[in-house]
Amino acid sequence: KQEVTQIPAALSVPEGENLVLNCSFTDSAIYNLQWFRQDPGKGLTSLLLIQSSQREQTSGRLNASLDKSSGRSTLYIAASQPGDSATYLCAGSDQTGANNLFFGTGTRLTVIP
Amino acid sequence: SAVISQKPSRDICQRGTSLTIQCQVDSQVTMMFWYRQQPGQSLTLIATANQGSEATYESGFVIDKFPISRPNLTFSTLTVSNMSPEDSSIYLCSARTSWDTDTQYFGPGTRLTVL
Numbered sequence: 466k467q468e469v470t471q472i473p474a475a476l477s478v479p480e481g482e483n484l485v486l487n488c489s490f491t492d493s494a495i496y497n498l499q500w501f502r503q504d505p506g507k508g509l510t511s512l513l514l515i516q517s518s519q520r521e522q523t524s525g526r527l528n529a530s531l532d533k534s535s536g537r538s539t540l541y542i543a544a545s546q547p548g549d550s551a552t553y554l555c556a557g558s559d560q561t562g563a564n565n566l567f568f569g570t571g572t573r574l575t576v577i578p
Numbered sequence: 579s580a581v582i583s584q585k586p587s588r589d590i591c592q593r594g595t596s597l598t599i600q601c602q603v604d605s606q607v608t609m610m611f612w613y614r615q616q617p618g619q620s621l622t623l624i625a626t627a628n629q630g631s632e633a634t635y636e637s638g639f640v641i642d643k644f645p646i647s648r649p650n651l652t653f654s655t656l657t658v659s660n661m662s663p664e665d666s667s668i669y670l671c672s673a674r675t676s677w678d679t680d681t682q683y684f685g686p687g688t689r690l691t692v693l
Contacts, residue, residue: 469620497680499681499682501684506668506687506689507686507687508582508584508670508684508685508686508687509621509670509684510684511681511682511683511684514680514681516680554620554621556621556682558680565623565636566621566623566682568620568621568622569620570619570620571620
């Protein structure tokens with residue numbers, strides 16, 4: 466069974482810092498990888514999707530990369546802002562792109578003004 | 579993108595009762611899913627809601643406990659039956675569209691507390 470680990474579990478940084486969130490899968494056979502943001506008591510917002518043929522995606526201050534050989538992904542946030550404070554979840558689908566997304570337990574980010 | 583709404587947004591229920599959660603998508607989608615997020619945990623897939631037929635349940639989840647309906651391409655319901663405090667979770671509806679099959683969209687969730 467695929468297990469997903471996110472490190473660190475919690476992170477607190479001053480505003481303006483660049484930061485990296487990590488995600489690793491026990492089974493490196495990942496088809497797609499998606500990063501989500503979850504605000505307290507809310508649902509998930511999709512941030513970036515790395516499709517099977519891709520290794521990296523960028524959107525604004527966010528950059529996500531995927532190393533399929535090691536089953537690791539990183540989410541880079543540049544020039545962090547207090548509005549970035551949320552829990553960030555990574556999720557991967559298996560080699561067949563099947564229905565189930567395997568979610569990590571998340572990194573709770575706090576950006577201090 | 580697809581916008582997903584859920585009702586109710588939260589509820590507090592008594593042990594032994596049932597609650598039905600509704601999920602509405604603003605466009606026709608190919609696949610709809612129901613997830614559970616227990617306190618402090620990540621998301622776990624309960625089932626895939628199939629239009630006009632029985633849902634496909636993941637290991638550990640059964641139809642008698644979590645009956646699901648999907649009468650059309652934009653609407654689904656999840657019922658949490660005979661509730662116990664262990665059912666206290668956030669329940670999230672999710673969908674994939676036909677034009678963007680790899681991106682998964684989520685509703686805002688229903689926060690359920692069982693006393």
